[in-house]
Amino acid sequence: MFLSKLxxxxxxxxxxxxxxxxxxxxxxxxxxxxxADSSPVTSADHAANQIIIEQLTELTPDIPVISEESxxxxxxxxxxxxxxxLIDPMDGTQEFVARSGDFAVSIALVEHGWPALGVIYWPKExxxxxxxxxxxxxxxxxxxxxxxxxxxxxxxxxxxxAVSRRQPQHLISALLAPTQQAEFxxxxxxxxxxxxxxxxxxxxxxxxxxxxxWDTGAVHxxxxxxxxxxxxxxxxxxSYNQRETLANPDFMVIGQSSVAWPDLIQPHxxxxxxxx
Numbered sequence: 001m002f003l004s005k006l007x008x009x010x011x012x013x014x015x016x017x018x019x020x021x022x023x024x025x026x027x028x029x030x031x032x033x034x035x036a037d038s039s040p041v042t043s044a045d046h047a048a049n050q051i052i053i054e055q056l057t058e059l060t061p062d063i064p065v066i067s068e069e070s071x072x073x074x075x076x077x078x079x080x081x082x083x084x085x086l087i088d089p090m091d092g093t094q095e096f097v098a099r100s101g102d103f104a105v106s107i108a109l110v111e112h113g114w115p116a117l118g119v120i121y122w123p124k125e126x127x128x129x130x131x132x133x134x135x136x137x138x139x140x141x142x143x144x145x146x147x148x149x150x151x152x153x154x155x156x157x158x159x160x161x162a163v164s165r166r167q168p169q170h171l172i173s174a175l176l177a178p179t180q181q182a183e184f185x186x187x188x189x190x191x192x193x194x195x196x197x198x199x200x201x202x203x204x205x206x207x208x209x210x211x212x213x214w215d216t217g218a219v220h221x222x223x224x225x226x227x228x229x230x231x232x233x234x235x236x237x238x239s240y241n242q243r244e245t246l247a248n249p250d251f252m253v254i255g256q257s258s259v260a261w262p263d264l265i266q267p268h269x270x271x272x273x274x275x276x
Contacts, residue, residue, distance in 0.1 A: 003133060006059070007119070009059050010056075010109075011128055011140075012055075013051070013055040013056065013107065014107050016055065017121070018104070018105045018121040018123035019123060020044070020048055020051055021090055021103065022124070024047065025044065030042045030043050030044050031043040039210075040094060040097055042093060042097065044090060044096060045089050045093055049070065052065075052089055053070070056107075060085075063083055063084060064081055064085070066078070066084055066246070068087070068088045068089070068212055072245075075241075081241070083111040083112070084109075086240070087106060087214060088212075088215060088218075089105060090103050090104075091104050091120075091215060092104060092191070095188035100165070100188050101124035102124065102187060102189055103123070103124075103188060104120050104189050104192055105119075105123070106120055106215070107119045107218055108220070111133075113240050113241060113242070115217050115218065115220045115221040115240070116221060117132045117133070118217065118219060119218055120195055126141060126142060127139065129198065131221045131225035131226070133225070134225075137223075137225035137226040148198055148200065150256050153203050153255060153256050158183045159180060159181070159203045160204075161206065162185050162187055162194075162196045162253075163187075163193075164186070165187070172184070172206055176265060185202050190216075193205040193207075194219035194230070195219060195222060197255050198219070198223045199226070202255070203255045204261075205252065205253040206250075206252045207248075208250050209250070211247075211248040213248060216238060217240065228253060229253075231251060232248075232251050232252075233249060233252070238251060252265065
């Protein structure tokens with residue numbers, strides 16, 4: 001009941017932040033800076049961040065918030081939190097800057113080290129993806145709501161792989177088994193590609209390169225409730241709030257669980273190490 005009561009207010013918060021992002025996107029009145037990790041951050045990120053934190057603090061004053069765009073609380077303090085909000089006020093800032101429109105708001109509630117509620121809002125299409133633990137995953141466009149599930153992949157069929165517009169496809173092709181054929185679907189933000197797997201539009205999505213736990217928190221519960229999984233490059237589950245930094249390893253979003261994925265996707269020969 002606790003998660004069910006939170007869902008609609010969180011969806012409304014994601015929409016409000018998304019509408020602010022879209023207004024700023026259309027106006028073009030945005031300042032862009034480069035962070036220490038060489039990724040961009042804009043005044044739109046900060047505006048959405050403020051909306052989300054204010055709304056969540058009012059909704060659940062006793063639940064702390066971790067955001068990509070806020071100061072990170074030390075692990076010694078946050079490792080004792082039984083639950084916390086994990087947010088990315090704009091997943092896909094590079095898409096915002098590049099004017100593709102493929103950016104989204106991401107809000108997750110993590111309980112006892114695992115995502116329990118997730119909401120993604122895509123302002124351009126006015127679409128929500130959302131899930132709560134044990135209750136399935138859903139896609140909503142305006143008032144039309146559909147239950148979503150991962151695609152049933154047939155043995156021998158090409159893999160439908162969601163990829164970034166900005167990552168060379170040969171890097172992904174190199175991770176496939178030598179005889180595995182693939183079809184590539186280019187899309188923007190990390191969360192939208194993950195949701196594409198959740199709704200059956202792609203079989204998998206492989207992410208190479210830096211991401212944070214805020215990039216996967218909300219989509220993790222959505223993908224799992226849709227029948228898929230998110231695993232690291234060695235086919236182990238991701239973890240949350242276990243390190244001083246919140247950096248993710250390379251990971252993959254995979255659909256139908258009965259597929260022998262290790263036969264189709266080769267583990268990285270030298271996994272990228274996470275350092276605190």
